[in-house]
Amino acid sequence: MDAREMKIKAAEAALAHVEDGMRLGIGTGSTAEEFVRLLAERVADGLKVEGVPTSERTARLCVELGVPLKSLDELPELDLTVDGADEVDGSLRLIKGGGGALLREKIVAAASARMIVIADESKVVDTLGAFKLPIEVNPFGLVATRIAIEKTAARLGLSGPLELRMAGRDPFTTDGGHYILDASFGRIPDADALAGSLNFIPGVVENGLFINMASLAIIAGPAGARTLTAKD
Numbered sequence: 001m002d003a004r005e006m007k008i009k010a011a012e013a014a015l016a017h018v019e020d021g022m023r024l025g026i027g028t029g030s031t032a033e034e035f036v037r038l039l040a041e042r043v044a045d046g047l048k049v050e051g052v053p054t055s056e057r058t059a060r061l062c063v064e065l066g067v068p069l070k071s072l073d074e075l076p077e078l079d080l081t082v083d084g085a086d087e088v089d090g091s092l093r094l095i096k097g098g099g100g101a102l103l104r105e106k107i108v109a110a111a112s113a114r115m116i117v118i119a120d121e122s123k124v125v126d127t128l129g130a131f132k133l134p135i136e137v138n139p140f141g142l143v144a145t146r147i148a149i150e151k152t153a154a155r156l157g158l159s160g161p162l163e164l165r166m167a168g169r170d171p172f173t174t175d176g177g178h179y180i181l182d183a184s185f186g187r188i189p190d191a192d193a194l195a196g197s198l199n200f201i202p203g204v205v206e207n208g209l210f211i212n213m214a215s216l217a218i219i220a221g222p223a224g225a226r227t228l229t230a231k232d
């Protein structure tokens with residue numbers, strides 16, 4: 001089974017949790033896109049759902065494939081969000097934001113009764129941090145915010161380069177008009193403390209640590225899909 005087939009397997013398993021009439025948060029990234037494709041087939045067959053996309057990219061795909069969309073203001077309480085992840089640990093803590101949609105993804109997940117993560121085995125880790133942690137920041141005061149992040153991380157025993165994410169020669173800009181600093185802190189033993197501390201920094205809009213948000217992870221490997229639930 002190649003990487004795409006594993007993503008499709010995970011997406012198929014998540015689709016089994018979707019029921020008629022559901023209000024769905026729809027994630028961003030290549031795995032979430034497989035979910036959108038399968039969902040669109042079910043919608044074409046008569047399934048009634050309304051989706052809130054977590055990015056402009058996902059919104060475009062949903063429109064193209066005929067998945068009905070609403071804004072989060074129109075549907076502020078959702079039944080289920082299905083989204084990918086860059087890393088998942090055994091307590092279903094996540095790193096997200098590799099696709100740059102972390103802010104909307106977190107807002108949508110927080111508005112959902114349940115969040116199902118879909119990923120392949122390569123995303124499962126013992127301790128978060130091998131993947132660079134995306135931190136969404138306001139462009140104003142970028143240098144000051146970067147220094148504040150470094151000091152906050154140091155207080156938690158973490159250090160490492162913070163790279164401004166680029167799109168060609170310009171900084172990558174999120175759907176919300178912000179920049180992303182990708183932090184190479186390495187292993188993050190206390191993700192809960194880091195997540196809370198980062199969001200206290202003025203200028204930090206959101207961080208890519210998703211704690212206590214996912215209720216289930218569907219992990220696809222060469223032998224098929226398995227589920228992970230939080231250990232604690």
Ligand SMILES: O=C(CO)[C@H](O)[C@H](O)COP(=O)(O)O
Nearest residue numbers: 029030031084097098099101
């Ligand atoms: O957080 C995300 C986007 O902001 C994605 O869910 C994450 O990057 C995983 O993407 P993919 O399924 O393409 O590996």
